[in-house]
Amino acid sequence: MPVPPPVLHPPFNTVRLSHITYTVTDLATSRAFWVDTLGLQISAETDTALHLRAMEERNHHSIILQQGVEPRAGALAFKLYEDADLDRAADWFSAQGQGTTFTDDPLTGRTLHTTDPHGVPLDFYARMTRLPSIHQNYALYHGVKPLRIDHFNLFSPDVDGSIDFWTQMGFRTTEYTEDAETGKCWAAWMHRKGGVHDIAFTNGIGPRLHHTAFWVPTPLNIIDLLDLMSTTGYRDNIERGPGRHGISNAFFLYIRDPDGHRIEIYCSDYQTVDPDHEPIHWDLKDPSRQTLWGAPAPRSWFEEGTLFEGLAPREPALKAQPIVAP
Amino acid sequence: MPVPPPVLHPPFNTVRLSHITYTVTDLATSRAFWVDTLGLQISAETDTALHLRAMEERNHHSIILQQGVEPRAGALAFKLYEDADLDRAADWFSAQGQGTTFTDDPLTGRTLHTTDPHGVPLDFYARMTRLPSIHQNYALYHGVKPLRIDHFNLFSPDVDGSIDFWTQMGFRTTEYTEDAETGKCWAAWMHRKGGVHDIAFTNGIGPRLHHTAFWVPTPLNIIDLLDLMSTTGYRDNIERGPGRHGISNAFFLYIRDPDGHRIEIYCSDYQTVDPDHEPIHWDLKDPSRQTLWGAPAPRSWFEEGTLFEGLAPREPALKAQPIVAP
Amino acid sequence: MPVPPPVLHPPFNTVRLSHITYTVTDLATSRAFWVDTLGLQISAETDTALHLRAMEERNHHSIILQQGVEPRAGALAFKLYEDADLDRAADWFSAQGQGTTFTDDPLTGRTLHTTDPHGVPLDFYARMTRLPSIHQNYALYHGVKPLRIDHFNLFSPDVDGSIDFWTQMGFRTTEYTEDAETGKCWAAWMHRKGGVHDIAFTNGIGPRLHHTAFWVPTPLNIIDLLDLMSTTGYRDNIERGPGRHGISNAFFLYIRDPDGHRIEIYCSDYQTVDPDHEPIHWDLKDPSRQTLWGAPAPRSWFEEGTLFEGLAPREPALKAQPIVAP
Amino acid sequence: MPVPPPVLHPPFNTVRLSHITYTVTDLATSRAFWVDTLGLQISAETDTALHLRAMEERNHHSIILQQGVEPRAGALAFKLYEDADLDRAADWFSAQGQGTTFTDDPLTGRTLHTTDPHGVPLDFYARMTRLPSIHQNYALYHGVKPLRIDHFNLFSPDVDGSIDFWTQMGFRTTEYTEDAETGKCWAAWMHRKGGVHDIAFTNGIGPRLHHTAFWVPTPLNIIDLLDLMSTTGYRDNIERGPGRHGISNAFFLYIRDPDGHRIEIYCSDYQTVDPDHEPIHWDLKDPSRQTLWGAPAPRSWFEEGTLFEGLAPREPALKAQPIVAP
Secondary structure (H helix, E strand, O other): OOOOOOOOOOOOOEEEEEEEEEEEOOHHHHHHHHHHHHOOEEEEEOOOEEEEEOOOOOEOOOEEEEEOOOOEEEEEEEEEOOHHHHHHHHHHHHHOOOOOEEEEEOOOEEEEEEEOOOOOEEEEEOOOOEOOOOOOOHHHOOOOOOOEEEEEEEEEOOHHHHHHHHHHOOOEEEEEEEEOOOOEEEEEEEEOOOOOOOEEEEEOOEOEEEEEEEEOOOHHHHHHHHHHHHOOOOHHHEEEEEEEOOHHHOEEEEEEOOOOOEEEEEEOOOOOOOOOOOOEEEEOOOHHHHOOOOOOEOHHHHHOOEEEOOOOOEOOOOOOOOOEOO | OOOOOOOOOOOOOEEEEEEEEEEEOOHHHHHHHHHHHOOOEEEEEOOOEEEEEOOOOOEOOOEEEEEOOOOEEEEEEEEEOOHHHHHHHHHHHHHOOOOOEEEEEOOOEEEEEEEOOOOOEEEEEOOOOEOOOOOOOHHHOOOOOOOEEEEEEEEEOOHHHHHHHHHHOOOEEEEEEEEOOOOEEEEEEEEOOOOOOOEEEEEOOEOEEEEEEEEOOOHHHHHHHHHHHHOOOOHHHEEEEEEEOOHHHOEEEEEEOOOOOEEEEEEOOOOOOOOOOOOEEEEOOOHHHHOOOOOOEOHHHHHOOEEEOOOOOEOOOOOOOOOEOO | OOOOOOOOOOOOOEEEEEEEEEEEOOHHHHHHHHHHHHOOEEEEEOOOEEEEEOOOOOEOOOEEEEEOOOOEEEEEEEEEOOHHHHHHHHHHHHHOOOOOEEEEEOOOEEEEEEEOOOOOEEEEEOOOOEOOOOOOOHHHOOOOOOOEEEEEEEEEOOHHHHHHHHHHOOOEEEEEEEEOOOOEEEEEEEEOOOOOOOEEEEEOOEOEEEEEEEEOOOHHHHHHHHHHHHOOOOHHHEEEEEEEOOHHHOEEEEEEOOOOOEEEEEEOOOOOOOOOOOOEEEEOOOHHHHOOOOOOEOHHHHHOOEEEOOOOOEOOOOOOOOOEOO | OOOOOOOOOOOOOEEEEEEEEEEEOOHHHHHHHHHHHOOOEEEEEOOOEEEEEOOOOOEOOOEEEEEOOOOEEEEEEEEEOOHHHHHHHHHHHHHOOOOOEEEEEOOOEEEEEEEOOOOOEEEEEOOOOEOOOOOOOHHHOOOOOOOEEEEEEEEEOOHHHHHHHHHHOOOEEEEEEEEOOOOEEEEEEEEOOOOOOOEEEEEOOEOEEEEEEEEOOOHHHHHHHHHHHHOOOOHHHEEEEEEEOOHHHOEEEEEEOOOOOEEEEEEOOOOOOOOOOOOEEEEOOOHHHHOOOOOOEOHHHHHOOEEEOOOOOEOOOOOOOOOEOO
């Protein structure tokens, strides 16, 4: 099945992915990982929550760490182009049969809460509190030197269904993996902001969050993080990589935070702003899809993910399996 | 003078800068430079013209080298979102008093020809012939490993005027340099595609083309190009750099082709897709504006540029001068 | 067992490892790999042999590829300080009961042939034909941009015995792996030239050659090679990496040539010229020894190697096993 | 004049350059620069002195910062192979008419103090107090990530004389610059440890210390330091670079500490252990000698240096001048 064509005039204008809240079980432990090791900057800090941003971000935050009892992911938050898009979005989600509510948030103003058809919690806003630029405060750079949030990746129990819905929302598919036997999509990468993706879907028990990714300057920053994590007690938090994805052509590393939340460190994908940008097809059995250099991913990478708060995942209908490291 | 606010609903939707034609005086000499040394790929070749693209581009070309008698720049070409934007653009330019004509181009289809108020020749189209992806054909990568065209930079005799007009066209200013004495803008960087710029304007005898820039993977590719040019007869074609611009935070190198056309090699600027992205102000007398590390640019960099075909430049009204290397 | 102390006044002065001959089964296929892909330079070429050097080397060659019927390794060749060292070496090997012969080689002059006690074939010479410097001919750099041969690595059936003999020859141990249960050395890294090693020994069926290593400028050159090999039909020739060795702290990649000869691509170990440089101890069960970041090596890396011409390997006495990828 | 051939059997065995003492006028200010910004590690600290080492060094220190009233350089210190070399060195210097004294140093043991014929103060020792390895303590790496001291560079009033004396001491010339008109050497690079140099001499008012160099992993670390210095108040301490030297082929940056002591940050020269390694000749008028890419050095780089304690420099006899930035 080829993926559906992009919708050139979507019902509302999504600028980019914006932020996510992670529930963590020990905020101090998480702070040591996200701030001291990864190198994210603190925008706000209380006894129970940390708001973090990367070096290039002027939005108040892209990550919220919230003290809680179990590791969970909150809503995936997206920035819309203007306030009127919030109403257009609410109308459209309602028309799709998805419930919508609005709240007034001290940092993101009027904020729309809804879900996709699989129940993935979604937040939309148009303007977040802005902070002064720090991208040239080089004394603050440390860890992996994270520049910006890049994308969300989700396990979906029905990737074709996810692609259809998100295409209607205005997301464009840049690459996708097909199971040749069934003709079904096994995974897809979809964007708004002009890179390979703002969000991706992978076949699996879901909806669950697979990972959130941060963009870094060069592959050497990823090597620096590996050296640092290996020698500061975080060796077991390294899950996969470094390597180059066939898909997206990005240089990557997957790590797990102290609660198991998976983070991708990522650089060097490509520009996709052309409206006639053609999606790239990959076969599920092609090992270079996962890692251009041939090494398969470990089983945990295909099986483990973060539950969304209050959302029970289900088995996917598609049972095809990728190549997994033995 | 603060720069004008962005127009959130521009009269037509420009996706990005697209391509330019350079008139060169010896095509074989230019081919040795652009193809063999820089590493651009040939899409089409005749006795009198070369169509070139960078590794990540699927558009047929971003550079045309055209045999001629004097070094000149042709129209700056931009890609619009859809065919209907061509008509919207034609209407808008006509309303501004700018002449418009349409031609039918074998590679870009229906193409609009017009000018900005200073006479800069502009082309607009919506769909160019597409070529297969080569970004993972690593055996083709050589030279500086150019990934994509990034921006145009122009001398303008009236930067404030340029900013006003291009803002109305839908371009958003990301950074600008102000002359503190007069309150006039000395330079501005304006984008559509979500980076620091698709086009920039610098005060000077103009309109003339200052340079066209290509994006490369990392600073090490720029170092590789310097080593290569220095040992293959192109040492005198190195004009400025390497360095980091204060403005844009990019790592840069400026080189000149055999006809003196200036090319910037460029990496690591930042994402600007947020509609509320605040422009950064720089003072003309701040040396870190030019080069974060403090080294001023040579005089040639401020004075020399490429004439547009058939367009006589004029002196700028603003006489303020930046810091120049002695 | 701690390793024996270095011999400060060795019986003869070895400068560094120098070169090796590989028997290959199809010279044209090997040429495509070693020259076109890896980037070694041809010093001499006949129908049956290729002499190759890396970019920084002025010695005539560091690799000889010799057409033959089965993949084999020839003698490990070392450069001595001066001609008189050849006689000192011959005397010493004779005194150890090792046979010695001299030949007159057109490229290395008077050349001593002998073996170590396990039968490893060794050649010694003092002056090889020199070629003009090419390290600043940047147009010649391609592939992984190999700079110089760095070391040999051997399977030894008796690592403690190898360490003892090579220590007497004047090699100094920089790092070693001990099997805690038996107190025996499982591996050792030994040098003359001031880096981590000119030669290393690993417990296993031997003597066999494990690999020859080349030094490259930065980790990014290794990433470039991975991208190139993956997309030019050499994906299955990638065996292990990229990664950082705990031992030597080097960034590494292991690849196999078309005959299975293993090559390490290597950068960033450390300086060891101090005569009081202390060897570093590693435990066989420490996963960071192999890869600082924790990933174990594949089974092939521990089991496969190149036979030396005419030398039958034997089982090691030490049966301890490292951690192997499942 | 070609440089004299190396002495294959020098009168004593020098292993490498080792360390130097800088007199600084405000130790706290110097600490902020050398430790917090450059990234050297503190081995010992008192109210009046700091002992520093780089990440790869196990010797107790390579730099001593000593509180004083005027910026000065102390003796250039070298490590000898063994204790007996101290006596051999003392005998040899005495035979050359250079005064010698021994002291017993708490960190370097029996230490020989002498001078070269131009009065350059020299210290020799065989064993310094050793510290535990920290090269894999990646949490300690910051600033430019200095790995090890690489070389000293001196203004000499008589470069030919310096070359002759240091050649007799056992140093080998790897590259040299000749003034074509007089046939005199204008500069020379001489080594013991197998890189391009342990010490270099440049024609000028001297003896004065031109700089001490540190080796770093890659050019990107140098770019990081430039970004850091530029945004933490040290922009004016950047003197020259980044660039690639024609001589040594190294990627370099020259900076000045708060007292004006010049430091080179340096990576990627080449291996020179072969006793038959041929010195490379450069012409004084060749701009690629200084910077392969063509940019000349600023005047300060040719004129300013650090006085040795108690040693009055004199004018050089050779008046030839290199190309200097205007």
